[in-house]
Amino acid sequence: MIPEIGQLSLIVALCLAVAQGVFPLVGAQMGKPAWVAVAIPAAAGHAVFIAISFAALAWSFLDNDFSVWYVAMNSNTELPIMYRFAAVWGGHEGSLLLWVLLLALWALAVAGFSRGIPVLLRARILGVMGLISTGFIMFVLFTSNPFLRLFPAAANGNDLNPLLQDPAMAFHPPLLYTGYVGFSVAFAFAVAAMLSGSIDRQWARWARPWTTSAWMFLTAGIVLGSWWAYYELGWGGWWFWDPVENASFMPWLLGTALIHSLAVTEKRGLFKSVTLLLAIGAFSLSLLGTFLVRSGVLVSVHAFASDPTRGLFILVYLAVVIGGALSLYAWRAPGLDREVGFKPFSRETFMLLNNILLAAAAGLILLGTLYPLVLDAMNLGKISVGPPYFETVFIIPMLPLILMIGIGMHTVWRSASATAVLRRLRAAILVTVLAGVLIPVFIWGWNSLLTLVGFVAGTWLIVSSLFDPVRRMMGTGPRITRGMAGMQMAHLGLGLCVLGITATTSFNIETDQRIALGESVVVGDYTIEFESTQMVTGPNYQAIRADMAVSKAGHPVTVLHPEKRIYNVQTSPMTEAAIDSRLYRDLFIAMGDDLGDGSWSFRIQYKPLISFLWLGSFVMTLGGLVAITDRRYRSAARSTDSAPEQAARANAG
Amino acid sequence: MSRFIVPIIAFVALVVVFMIGLNRDPTYVPSPLIGKPAPEFVLPLLSDETQQLGTKDMLGEVYMLNVWATWCVGCRQEHQALMDISATTSVPIYGLNWKDDPEAARSWLVQLGNPYASTVMDLDGRVAIDWGVYGAPETFLMDAEGIVLYKHIAPMTMDIWTAEFLPRIQAAQKSAP
Numbered sequence: 001m002i003p004e005i006g007q008l009s010l011i012v013a014l015c016l017a018v019a020q021g022v023f024p025l026v027g028a029q030m031g032k033p034a035w036v037a038v039a040i041p042a043a044a045g046h047a048v049f050i051a052i053s054f055a056a057l058a059w060s061f062l063d064n065d066f067s068v069w070y071v072a073m074n075s076n077t078e079l080p081i082m083y084r085f086a087a088v089w090g091g092h093e094g095s096l097l098l099w100v101l102l103l104a105l106w107a108l109a110v111a112g113f114s115r116g117i118p119v120l121l122r123a124r125i126l127g128v129m130g131l132i133s134t135g136f137i138m139f140v141l142f143t144s145n146p147f148l149r150l151f152p153a154a155a156n157g158n159d160l161n162p163l164l165q166d167p168a169m170a171f172h173p174p175l176l177y178t179g180y181v182g183f184s185v186a187f188a189f190a191v192a193a194m195l196s197g198s199i200d201r202q203w204a205r206w207a208r209p210w211t212t213s214a215w216m217f218l219t220a221g222i223v224l225g226s227w228w229a230y231y232e233l234g235w236g237g238w239w240f241w242d243p244v245e246n247a248s249f250m251p252w253l254l255g256t257a258l259i260h261s262l263a264v265t266e267k268r269g270l271f272k273s274v275t276l277l278l279a280i281g282a283f284s285l286s287l288l289g290t291f292l293v294r295s296g297v298l299v300s301v302h303a304f305a306s307d308p309t310r311g312l313f314i315l316v317y318l319a320v321v322i323g324g325a326l327s328l329y330a331w332r333a334p335g336l337d338r339e340v341g342f343k344p345f346s347r348e349t350f351m352l353l354n355n356i357l358l359a360a361a362a363g364l365i366l367l368g369t370l371y372p373l374v375l376d377a378m379n380l381g382k383i384s385v386g387p388p389y390f391e392t393v394f395i396i397p398m399l400p401l402i403l404m405i406g407i408g409m410h411t412v413w414r415s416a417s418a419t420a421v422l423r424r425l426r427a428a429i430l431v432t433v434l435a436g437v438l439i440p441v442f443i444w445g446w447n448s449l450l451t452l453v454g455f456v457a458g459t460w461l462i463v464s465s466l467f468d469p470v471r472r473m474m475g476t477g478p479r480i481t482r483g484m485a486g487m488q489m490a491h492l493g494l495g496l497c498v499l500g501i502t503a504t505t506s507f508n509i510e511t512d513q514r515i516a517l518g519e520s521v522v523v524g525d526y527t528i529e530f531e532s533t534q535m536v537t538g539p540n541y542q543a544i545r546a547d548m549a550v551s552k553a554g555h556p557v558t559v560l561h562p563e564k565r566i567y568n569v570q571t572s573p574m575t576e577a578a579i580d581s582r583l584y585r586d587l588f589i590a591m592g593d594d595l596g597d598g599s600w601s602f603r604i605q606y607k608p609l610i611s612f613l614w615l616g617s618f619v620m621t622l623g624g625l626v627a628i629t630d631r632r633y634r635s636a637a638r639s640t641d642s643a644p645e646q647a648a649r650a651n652a653g
Numbered sequence: 654m655s656r657f658i659v660p661i662i663a664f665v666a667l668v669v670v671f672m673i674g675l676n677r678d679p680t681y682v683p684s685p686l687i688g689k690p691a692p693e694f695v696l697p698l699l700s701d702e703t704q705q706l707g708t709k710d711m712l713g714e715v716y717m718l719n720v721w722a723t724w725c726v727g728c729r730q731e732h733q734a735l736m737d738i739s740a741t742t743s744v745p746i747y748g749l750n751w752k753d754d755p756e757a758a759r760s761w762l763v764q765l766g767n768p769y770a771s772t773v774m775d776l777d778g779r780v781a782i783d784w785g786v787y788g789a790p791e792t793f794l795m796d797a798e799g800i801v802l803y804k805h806i807a808p809m810t811m812d813i814w815t816a817e818f819l820p821r822i823q824a825a826q827k828s829a830p
Contacts, residue, residue, distance in 0.1 A: 152764070273657065322664055323661065323664060326661035
């Protein structure tokens with residue numbers, strides 16, 4: 001009964017999504033206020049019914065209703081209750097339902113928190129989101145229905161993939177999806193502006209907090225995924241350039257560019273067409289990520305072969321959404337940009353270069369991700385593109401970008417003097433060179449030129465981000481708004497990430513060891529003794545746990561307990577790495593295979609500064625949060641009757 | 654003006670590539686078994702676990718082997734097609750019940766109908782590994798000497814049956830003495 005309620009609610013939500021999509025958009029074009037007024041109630045109803053539908057699926061999981069096929073495939077009576085809830089988005093069907101739920105919630109937020117936005121603009125934004133949702137719900141209902149019954153009901157379920165049975169993995173998809181879907185708001189802003197034919201600085205100011213919010217969720221989601229890979233996959237790597245990661249990283253890069261481009265559009269009324277294109281691009285890549293990778297349609301033979309209709313549906317959907325927006329762009333974008341000059345050395349130039357470099361990085365990653373597919377489609381053979389390609393094409397645009405950020409932050413709009421900026425930053429440059437070169441060489445010794453460049457770049461970001469706040473504290477700097485503080489924090493966080501990445505990749509010690517019981521090995525400054533093993537019984541797994549005593553120069557540091565688990569239902573062995581995490585280093589031990597005669601293989605890693613990566617990402621995300629609390633967004637939300645509304649009225653009238 | 658059209662043109666090109674890619678299976682590798690003798694097995698029958706059936710018993714006529722399981726959605730999807738096919742052809746379809754619960758498998762056949770000449774149980778999945786099965790459903794076609802003629806991955810449909818299986822079956826029956 002409950003699954004049927006979910007199914008029916010989804011159908012009701014589909015009808016409301018159609019209403020939310022059609023009436024406001026048509027009404028806004030034709031000048032029918034009554035139709036425009038449908039937007040908010042429709043968005044609210046849509047959200048309510050999607051929520052009921054999602055709750056019904058969650059209930060089926062919590063209730064162990066194995067007569068529902070999707071539940072039987074992804075859950076088990078032995079599965080702990082928290083993971084039974086997380087299992088709702090453990091497979092293709094449920095993760096799509098989560099996507100639709102988040103879309104509805106974003107639309108609800110737009111309806112609720114944008115009272116200052118002109119009625120027509122808001123109606124169009126909600127309308128576009130309604131149309132996006134319509135296609136998605138149809139996809140769920142017609143090709144990926146999570147409420148299908150299994151007859152006869154299964155006695156017990158297939159269990160959730162053990163890889164996903166982890167707290168980080170439980171929260172990773174919702175965060176990531178909230179980011180993906182959040183870019184639909186920026187996309188809807190762009191399409192709404194193109195429909196009305198007018199885009200101005202107010203529009204950019206309204207769009208900014210929404211874009212930054214989505215970016216924050218995406219950042220947090222990506223980092224959580226990376227962190228999960230780091231300790232759950234058991235190899236100690238944190239980024240693999242696989243299609244799933246690339247799919248989340250590409251919208252992040254374009255979203256970051258969009259944030260900066262919106263800033264220029266707001267402050268200077270420039271880069272309008274670039275901003276529109278980035279808004280379309282960021283959401284398009286999010287869609288690509290959701291469909292082509294997450295759902296496994298193009299990479300996994302099973303999802304693909306079992307239902308070719310899915311692939312066709314997705315392609316048509318992408319063609320309509322992205323193709324429609326890009327056609328609108330080809331029609332409306334010409335004539336938006338005016339010829340306002342800015343000098344070659346100005347903040348505008350730095351922002352432009354920033355956008356170009358970020359978009360280039362995203363484009364090259366997209367190329368590497370799609371290239372094997374394209375080659376195969378053209379019958380040119382099957383290849384795969386690996387990390388060496390991605391690392392190269394990523395570092396080439398990123399290094400100059402990082403060096404430029406520090407200067408760009410301290411450059412004014414329109415026209416600046418390069419010598420004046422450099423003179424002002426003299427002290428910062430000096431500190432950077434000294435700290436960035438000497439400290440790493442003192443701690444770790446000389447490694448390579450690229451390592452040195454990495455340390456200098458990271459230090460430069462940190463020093464230049466702290467430059468204004470420090471001067472302010474000394475009483476000589478300009479007043480710092482929330483927006484500026486957020487920007488400085490985000491760049492500071494990026495600097496911490498760069499330091500973490502550089503130190504980890506350059507000075508990582510990684511060793512695979514055969515260790516017998518009672519023996520010890522030396523890794524870096526640490527001595528690790530394999531003391532004992534014991535059997536452990538978890539709620540739905542059996543495990544062997546090792547006790548590894550870590551000491552440094554004779555002093556005990558900690559005892560680590562890596563585990564090797566066998567889950568009862570899906571019987572695949574899983575490695576639970578044990579990590580001793582300090583600010584300046586991680587010590588990572590993963591248990592390999594039983595080699596007989598009481599010895600085991602272990603993978604032991606010493607990772608300097610890897611916590612800077614997580615810390616930096618956290619600071620970056622926090623920077624976004626600080627930026628969106630800037631006072632001017634609140635005052636902007638209150639201002640009414642702006643130029644776009646007048647233009648929209650004129651257009652509609 | 655022209656530079657604003659570039660994105661949509663690039664996107665259309667991408668859609669065309671996907672359109673072509675959609676009809677290709679990106680991870681499809683032709684089965685190395687085709688043209689070779691089918692891997693041998695002797696397995697217990699689903700209907701009577703004390704009885705066994707092997708590949709040797711299947712020789713002498715063109716036959717099909719369908720890998721299925723009750724936990725497999727694609728198998729449920731293709732079941733009616735298999736029922737229809739078995740009703741119209743004299744070619745026996747053998748079932749390889751893969752890593753399944755025998756009780757559930759038996760009730761499946763009672764409820765949905767039994768298109769199989771016989772079904773054998775591959776409880777631990779070893780035979781499926783020999784056959785290169787990497788997901789159910791898969792359907793193999795063998796000639797009278799037990800040479801693998803064709804392998805279909807994904808649910809069986811009437812279209813696939815008429816386009817891929819029937820011509821091969823007719824050719825194999827013609828060439829047989």
